[in-house]
Amino acid sequence: MIVDLRQVTDEPYEIFFDQTHDKLKSQLVDLIGENGFFNGRLTVLSDGPVYWVEGHIQTSYNLLCTRCAKDLEQEVNIPIKEILVVGKEDDEKNQQHKMNAKDDIFCSFLKDIKWDLGPFIREHIALFEPDQPTLTPDCWKKCTYYDEALKAGWAVLPTPVKPTKIEPETKHKPFEALDKLIN
Numbered sequence: 612m613i614v615d616l617r618q619v620t621d622e623p624y625e626i627f628f629d630q631t632h633d634k635l636k637s638q639l640v641d642l643i644g645e646n647g648f649f650n651g652r653l654t655v656l657s658d659g660p661v662y663w664v665e666g667h668i669q670t671s672y673n674l675l676c677t678r679c680a681k682d683l684e685q686e687v688n689i690p691i692k693e694i695l696v697v698g699k700e701d702d703e704k705n706q707q708h709k710m711n712a713k714d715d716i717f718c719s720f721l722k723d724i725k726w727d728l729g730p731f732i733r734e735h736i737a738l739f740e741p742d743q744p745t746l747t748p749d750c751w752k753k754c755t756y757y758d759e760a761l762k763a764g765w766a767v768l769p770t771p772v773k774p775t776k777i778e779p780e781t782k783h784k785p786f787e788a789l790d791k792l793i794n
Contacts, residue, residue, distance in 0.1 A: 612728040616697065616721075619657040626653040626666075628728065638729040642736050644673050651732070653691060662695040670736055677743040679756035680765035689739045694718045695726065 612635050618624060629650035630636050636649075643649055653666035668689040676683055694716055719731075745751065760766040 614655075614726045614728060616655070616657070616662055616695070616724050616726055619655050619662060621657070624655040624657075626655065626728070627651070628653075628732070635729055635732065638733055639670075639736060642672070642733065642740070643670050647671060647673070649732075649736070651689075651691075653728075655695075660697045662697075664691060664693045664695060666691045668732060668735055672740055672744070674741070674744040676746045676750065676754075676756075678745050678750045678754045678766070679760040681746055681756050681760075683744060683746050685741065685744060687739055689735050691735060692716045695721055697721050697724055 612628060612632055614626060627650075628635060630648050639647070639649060647670065649668060649670035651666060651668035653664055656663040668691065669687070670689070671684050671686040674683050674685055675681070696718060698720065699722075746754070746756070757766065761768065
């Protein structure tokens with residue numbers, strides 16, 4: 612889904628998308644699954660070469676519980692607040708836009724005035740996926756399926772990490788020859 616940012620004028624430009632957009636869906640299928648849903652709304656405002664993007668993406672992930680390996684589906688609402696700058700990141704004027712961005716707003720640089728929404732949406736969905744999903748928030752304290760998972764071999768008990776012995780410095784000193792040249 613390509614958006615020509617020249618269409619963004621003084622009025623807010625609204626973008627709506629969902630799983631009925633086949634090309635966009637094909638870019639997200641490995642994250643949300645073949646039958647996964649997604650939808651969202653983005654509002655774009657123009658300020659010269661800078662575009663303010665706000666909105667949200669709703670989707671769900673098909674995951675496995677980190678604790679017991681049970682299937683789970685997690686619905687998420689991903690907030691979007693970002694600045695898009697058309698041009699190279701190393702341009703001095705573009706660096707000023709990046710420095711003026713507030714802490715909670717990310718700044719992205721576009722090579723072209725035509726903005727491909729696929730990678731943008733994909734990145735936000737991928738970044739929002741949880742590192743250690745669990746069936747319930749208190750799974751780490753009390754999981755009803757954990758013992759079953761251990762017996763079935765889906766999970767293993769964590770083993771303590773043993774500190775390794777630090778080897779003494781080797782006799783070979785590669786820069787010793789340079790020290791002799793200088794002195």
